[in-house]
Amino acid sequence: MNWIDYQRPKDVSEVLRVLEQAEGRGRIVAGGTDLILQLQQGQLRADLLVDITAIQELKYIQTKDGWIQIGAGVTHAEVAKNSLILKEARALAEGCGHVGSPQIRNVATLVGNVISAQPAGDGAIPLMALEAELKVVSKEGARWIPLEKAYRGIGVSSVNPFNELATEVKFKKLGELGNTRSFRMARRRSLALPIVNGAVVIIFNPSRNRIEKARIAIGPVAEKPFRPRSAEAFLESETISRKVILEAARIASEEANPRTTLLRGSEYYRKEMVKLYLMRMVQNLLEG
Amino acid sequence: MVLKSVRMRVNGNWVNVKIPPDRMLLDLLREDLSLTGTKKGCERGECGACTIIMNGKTTLSCLIPALKADGADILTVEGMDQRDQLHPLQEAFWENGAVQCGYCTPGMLLSAKALLDENQEPTIEEVKMAISGNLCRCTGYTKIIQAIQVASGKIRKKMGTLESAEEEKKPSDGAGMCRGKR
Numbered sequence: 184m185n186w187i188d189y190q191r192p193k194d195v196s197e198v199l200r201v202l203e204q205a206e207g208r209g210r211i212v213a214g215g216t217d218l219i220l221q222l223q224q225g226q227l228r229a230d231l232l233v234d235i236t237a238i239q240e241l242k243y244i245q246t247k248d249g250w251i252q253i254g255a256g257v258t259h260a261e262v263a264k265n266s267l268i269l270k271e272a273r274a275l276a277e278g279c280g281h282v283g284s285p286q287i288r289n290v291a292t293l294v295g296n297v298i299s300a301q302p303a304g305d306g307a308i309p310l311m312a313l314e315a316e317l318k319v320v321s322k323e324g325a326r327w328i329p330l331e332k333a334y335r336g337i338g339v340s341s342v343n344p345f346n347e348l349a350t351e352v353k354f355k356k357l358g359e360l361g362n363t364r365s366f367r368m369a370r371r372r373s374l375a376l377p378i379v380n381g382a383v384v385i386i387f388n389p390s391r392n393r394i395e396k397a398r399i400a401i402g403p404v405a406e407k408p409f410r411p412r413s414a415e416a417f418l419e420s421e422t423i424s425r426k427v428i429l430e431a432a433r434i435a436s437e438e439a440n441p442r443t444t445l446l447r448g449s450e451y452y453r454k455e456m457v458k459l460y461l462m463r464m465v466q467n468l469l470e471g
Numbered sequence: 472m473v474l475k476s477v478r479m480r481v482n483g484n485w486v487n488v489k490i491p492p493d494r495m496l497l498d499l500l501r502e503d504l505s506l507t508g509t510k511k512g513c514e515r516g517e518c519g520a521c522t523i524i525m526n527g528k529t530t531l532s533c534l535i536p537a538l539k540a541d542g543a544d545i546l547t548v549e550g551m552d553q554r555d556q557l558h559p560l561q562e563a564f565w566e567n568g569a570v571q572c573g574y575c576t577p578g579m580l581l582s583a584k585a586l587l588d589e590n591q592e593p594t595i596e597e598v599k600m601a602i603s604g605n606l607c608r609c610t611g612y613t614k615i616i617q618a619i620q621v622a623s624g625k626i627r628k629k630m631g632t633l634e635s636a637e638e639e640k641k642p643s644d645g646a647g648m649c650r651g652k653r
Contacts, residue, residue: 284604290528
């Protein structure tokens with residue numbers, strides 16, 4: 184026996200009403216590809232599942248006032264092939280295309296990937312590099328939280344699934360000079376957890392030969408998708424050369440703190456891979 | 472515990488079933504509807520044996536609470552043939568020896584069908600991507616990939632979109648993913 188009731192509300196206000204009535208025994212579920220297993224294995228408990236995937240108002244990818252907004256009902260498969268995302272934030276489309284398998288991507292949602300709060304979330308990592316924000320609604324109203332604040336620990340979101348609902352993730356368009364890439368190293372291309380994965384966002388001004396903005400997110404090398412801030416700052420502080428890129432990659436690999444595990448390899452190896460992939464990605468981005 | 476009513480269209484027929492709220496779609500298909508073509512493998516979303524097509528998209532029925540599928544259109548392997556005629560994919564799997572133990576076959580067929588419904592002439596890479604969530608421990612995938620390409624030719628021929636000069640794709644033109652890697 185797992186959950187004893189299951190409901191599929193048609194709008195957000197109904198979700199909040201149902202959660203309130205359940206008094207802490209109800210829990211939000213979207214695609215459920217992580218959550219259902221955690222419930223079945225007894226890692227989490229809920230008497231009532233409140234399924235938000237029948238809510239039409241949460242199924243959108245749109246652009247507004249320079250932001251790109253993605254509703255909580257949007258699946259990884261939908262993000263991965265969306266033309267706006269491919270054009271404006273290719274790393275996010277790539278990351279979403281790496282999650283699980285085609286069958287998982289058809290069901291699992293991008294916002295759910297953030298709420299799952301795994302340190303290697305392939306959808307969440309590009310969002311972290313894009314400095315995305317999460318919209319959370321409750322009976323008390325709505326609030327926006329920076330993605331970095333959406334994590335409380337490994338697998339634990341700071342969004343309370345018993346009385347809050349994350350309805351949207353949004354990030355600013357990068358503009359003409361912006362560009363993004365993601366990377367992923369795993370034993371297989373499908374259904375394999377990454378040894379390292381990450382995303383790079385840069386705004387490069389070729390006339391000054393400078394990176395005006397660099398944002399990097401790496402997983403799974405910390406409790407949550409990790410931003411190597413010294414490496415970002417270093418990339419922004421110098422005119423660009425091979426040496427600078429190499430040094431930034433080295434700094435990032437020093438900042439990252441992967442563990443030695445039988446599943447993912449040694450700390451030394453994984454740091455080397457962070458360095459290698461970052462160097463390649465930045466180089467790649469600058470070459471267009 | 473209160474039983475809940477769920478209604479869905481399975482292989483073209485509307486069904487109404489009363490189930491415990493934590494019934495999974497896979498169990499509903501196999502136990503309540505006796506459609507045992509959908510296989511139970513890992514039960515944790517990793518093997519693809521339980522793949523079905525739900526509202527046009529491949530889905531793992533072991534991860535879907537049956538109540539999530541309320542109102543959905545479901546296709547299982549039992550619904551692939553038409554008027555006692557095997558689907559071209561089923562024919563091609565049979566003719567090309569793409570089946571050994573058969574446990575992954577229903578899931579493979581449905582992943583392949585979802586692909587060919589969207590893309591009549593997929594490349595080998597696109598075929599590999601489409602079945603990347605379906606594990607086979609017998610065939611090594613080579614014949615499965617060949618069979619999907621042969622089926623693509625059969626379907627296009629049927630629909631008249633295949634040039635008459637162009638034969639149905641021959642199965643052994645280097646399609647194997649193992650070639651050159653020995």
